[in-house]
Amino acid sequence: MGEGFPRKGLYGRLFLSRIPYPVPGARMPETPMKEQSGVSPANIDPEELAKFASLAPIWWDRNGAFKALHDINGLRVGYIDGRVPLAGKTVLDLGCGGGILAEALSALGASVTGIDAGEEPLAVAKLHLKESGAKVDYRLATAEQFAEEASGRFDVVACMELLEHVPDPGSIVAACARLVKPGGDLFFATLNRNPKSFLFAIVGAEFLLRLVKRGTHSYRRFVKPVELKGWSQACGLELQDLTGLHYNPFTRTYSLGGNTHVNYLMHFRRVS
């Protein structure tokens, strides 16, 4: 599968030559790396983890590489809390990174556990607790591993901006379904896969507006809502809501609602 325009020749010196071109069609299944410890197949892309590890020190820099996550945090937390009031709930933040979402969920009165497969982001998350005084239980684990030990433990599972970074997102969804209690709620946020999302999320956000660092996303890993719904239904989850997340380059603000062509959030409930 092609990852970019040829670097030499006609396009060689052009700005466009740096943009990875999209390949239309279905998301290609990838072979997950096998877990060395033998506990479960680790659904991890080492390159993705390395990317986040290198940026971990600036995770809480509001104007740094994770500015977009800081900017959308209020919206996504408000979305979750608006649909399922979080006070007193047990919440899992899966793929918590440096803890931007986890801390905000905890501030609403939830008892929050954050797991991540990356040591560096997790170290930053733990360190930040000392600064903020927030309370979050952070663990180094993959979704699949953690589902073995904490099955059915959470009222709410939030998995935001992770599915588009793993080889097998369906496996993450299945682990989330195991981790939530029957009747509990799940929230996913990710990027759709179509020509418009390539234009907006890669060309626009990474190359033109620089909203996120170049190379943050790989188009072929984007997830269509219909795919996410399919994986979820297969493990007993029922769709409650689907909404778009939009950036307005003129006002430099984000908003929820409208179409789901690029960024979107999905709310599911475990019915079985």
Ligand code: SAH
């Ligand atoms: N969910 C957070 C951080 C998103 S960045 C937020 O939205 O604010 C993606 C995070 O997923 C990174 O911290 C990375 O280390 C982690 N990650 C990547 N692959 C993972 C996997 N297979 N299991 C758990 N975490 C993973």
